[in-house]
Amino acid sequence: MLVWSERDHLAHELLLFAGAHRRLLGPTYATVFGERATARAEAYRSWEAVRTYVSEAVELTDECLAHTLAGLAEHLQIQLVLLGATRRGRATAPRLAQILGAGCVSEAVELTVEEGQLITSRYTLGGNTLARERILTTRKVIAAVPGAVGVKAAASGVAQATVGTGAAKQAEPVAAAGELLPLPFQPSAGRARVVRREPKPRAGADLAGSQRLVCIGRGLERAEDLPLIHELAKALGAELACTRPLSYEYGWLPEERMLGISGLRPSPRLMLSLGVSGQVQHTVGIMGSRLIVAVNREASAPIFRLADYGIVGDLYEIAPKLTEQLRMRSKG
Amino acid sequence: MRIVVCLKQVYDLAQLRYRSDGRTPLLEGLPVQLGAFEKNALEQAVRFKEAASREPGSEVEVVALSAGSAKLQETIKEALAMGADRAVLVVDPALGGADAAGTARVLAAAIQKLGGADLILLGEGSDDEYTGQIPSRLAALLNLPQITFVRSLELEGRLVRAARDLEQELEIVECELPAVVSVTSELNTPRLPPLSAILKAGRKPMDTWSLHDLAMPADSVGGPAAQVEVLSNLAPAQARKNVMLEGEVEHQVEALLAALEREGVLP
Numbered sequence: 001m002l003v004w005s006e007r008d009h010l011a012h013e014l015l016l017f018a019g020a021h022r023r024l025l026g027p028t029y030a031t032v033f034g035e036r037a038t039a040r041a042e043a044y045r046s047w048e049a050v051r052t053y054v055s056e057a058v059e060l061t062d063e064c065l066a067h068t069l070a071g072l073a074e075h076l077q078i079q080l081v082l083l084g085a086t087r088r089g090r091a092t093a094p095r096l097a098q099i100l101g102a103g104c105v106s107e108a109v110e111l112t113v114e115e116g117q118l119i120t121s122r123y124t125l126g127g128n129t130l131a132r133e134r135i136l137t138t139r140k141v142i143a144a145v146p147g148a149v150g151v152k153a154a155a156s157g158v159a160q161a162t163v164g165t166g167a168a169k170q171a172e173p174v175a176a177a178g179e180l181l182p183l184p185f186q187p188s189a190g191r192a193r194v195v196r197r198e199p200k201p202r203a204g205a206d207l208a209g210s211q212r213l214v215c216i217g218r219g220l221e222r223a224e225d226l227p228l229i230h231e232l233a234k235a236l237g238a239e240l241a242c243t244r245p246l247s248y249e250y251g252w253l254p255e256e257r258m259l260g261i262s263g264l265r266p267s268p269r270l271m272l273s274l275g276v277s278g279q280v281q282h283t284v285g286i287m288g289s290r291l292i293v294a295v296n297r298e299a300s301a302p303i304f305r306l307a308d309y310g311i312v313g314d315l316y317e318i319a320p321k322l323t324e325q326l327r328m329r330s331k332g
Numbered sequence: 333m334r335i336v337v338c339l340k341q342v343y344d345l346a347q348l349r350y351r352s353d354g355r356t357p358l359l360e361g362l363p364v365q366l367g368a369f370e371k372n373a374l375e376q377a378v379r380f381k382e383a384a385s386r387e388p389g390s391e392v393e394v395v396a397l398s399a400g401s402a403k404l405q406e407t408i409k410e411a412l413a414m415g416a417d418r419a420v421l422v423v424d425p426a427l428g429g430a431d432a433a434g435t436a437r438v439l440a441a442a443i444q445k446l447g448g449a450d451l452i453l454l455g456e457g458s459d460d461e462y463t464g465q466i467p468s469r470l471a472a473l474l475n476l477p478q479i480t481f482v483r484s485l486e487l488e489g490r491l492v493r494a495a496r497d498l499e500q501e502l503e504i505v506e507c508e509l510p511a512v513v514s515v516t517s518e519l520n521t522p523r524l525p526p527l528s529a530i531l532k533a534g535r536k537p538m539d540t541w542s543l544h545d546l547a548m549p550a551d552s553v554g555g556p557a558a559q560v561e562v563l564s565n566l567a568p569a570q571a572r573k574n575v576m577l578e579g580e581v582e583h584q585v586e587a588l589l590a591a592l593e594r595e596g597v598l599p
Contacts, residue, residue: 103559
């Protein structure tokens with residue numbers, strides 16, 4: 001099998017999966033492309049791959065990546081190509097699959113081996129259901145999200161098992177160092193050119209790593225009322241998040257705080273959802289929460305179906321009272 | 333210039349119900365509508381057409397293309413009302429159960445039968461299936477460059493310049509037409525067509541083709557040709573508690589605080 005992700009720690013996860021299932025998947029090859037590829041590739045030596053192909057000349061456009069990976073897959077007689085399901089990976093995977101005549105799953109949230117077969121799971125029906133799928137073609141292309149294979153590679157390079165999955169337990173480090181090689185062919189230039197890259201502004205805090213989130217939706221009537229929610233978030237020791245209309249449409253909060261299909265999908269211990277109706281494009285973003293509490297004026301709001309605890313009521317009444325109670329508790 | 337917008341008819345998921353097991357989605361009889369991402373793509377195409385109409389000597393034709401069942405007739409009128417010049421539907425019972433690879437082949441064949449396109453616009457994925465594979469597979473089949481996850485798009489003559497919305501950065505990419513571009517919902521706000529446009533939509537040209545018209549064998553794209561087998565598709569088993577806290581506001585808040593304490597989620 002062959003592995004690529006522009007995020008090295010994600011590539012590391014996929015390589016650990018390969019190592020855990022070496023008997024089924026055969027020898028593993030890795031790739032490192034783009035900026036600083038040569039320097040970054042050093043870490044790959046100890047990451048399960050028997051050989052890592054390195055090229056700074058491969059441009060990270062979908063077409064160029066797909067053709068380069070297809071060329072390597074042909075060269076090495078690869079049956080399975082595993083990509084990290086970043087947006088780049090999700091867009092590259094189907095083009096690569098089309099070139100190779102392979103079946104493809106482009107955003108697997110879970111990847112397991114069951115009875116000698118690769119099984120993927122991905123969200124469908126707007127995140128309401130999880131489809132378990134099996135690719136029928138001999139050649140397969142799968143893009144997997146961080147954590148999908150049951151291991152999370154830490155930035156330090158030490159892998160940790162995530163709860164409730166089996167793959168990591170089977171993972172054993174490989175002693176032999178893998179070799180680094182240049183591409184065996186000249187990478188083809190894609191027709192799309194990257195003109196420049198603009199880093200996105202970062203949210204002040206790390207929402208993805210936050211234990212508690214207060215998510216505000218259209219139930220908030222005016223931007224001037226935001227302090228009410230800020231106060232509650234502060235009392236709860238939570239970060240503030242929001243639905244798409246509040247960031248993208250109204251501009252009340254930055255998009256880095258937006259949850260949903262086009263925003264963040266964090267996994268906090270507590271998600272306190274205020275004035276959020278629960279459109280599917282949003283709920284994809286909150287499903288990873290351990291505990292969901294919803295406050296909404298409409299008893300029929302779909303959000304209550306997803307909630308552990310629900311209150312039908314006015315957030316303008318509930319939020320200040322909850323803030324007050326939380327403050328009393330922390331004093332007491 | 334011809335812009336083809338590939339549109340998918342999707343389920344209205346706000347009305348999704350489940351069987352008594354609470355996990356099996358009930359899709360029979362679920363209302364259908366034009367996909368949300370596709371409306372962003374169509375809106376962009378219509379804006380290019382409007383911009384071209386203000387410049388002498390340039391003209392843009394917008395073709396709405398869709399493949400599926402005869403139900404497409406219900407939703408394609410909305411695309412025509414939004415400003416597409418004509419619609420092409422590929423309707424065939426053999427398309428039932430088609431996967432992303434099959435659907436991409438049908439769309440590619442239809443675009444070739446149309447005589448090609450300068451710009452092909454699609455949503456980044458569909459609201460319901462969300463395989464997200466069609467734009468890239470279509471670009472590969474037609475051997476065209478692709479720009480994906482686009483949140484802003486400009487045309488300068490034959491040059492297309494786009495901002496890709498990636499996780500940590502905007503990537504500004506350009507290429508020459510013809511090209512395939514997939515868009516995100518941040519691209520624009522699709523228009524609501526006025527009544528006059530809705531009335532006119534029924535008079536716009538609409539072609540309906542079968543797989544036979546595209547010279548594609550019936551068994552080449554539907555369920556039997558699928559490359560991916562769905563083993564099950566269920567709502568996740570982790571059931572939520574669904575406890576509603578009733579009573580006066582004071583009581584509700586106290587009950588919530590007690591629950592949060594019990595669950596061990598407070599700082």
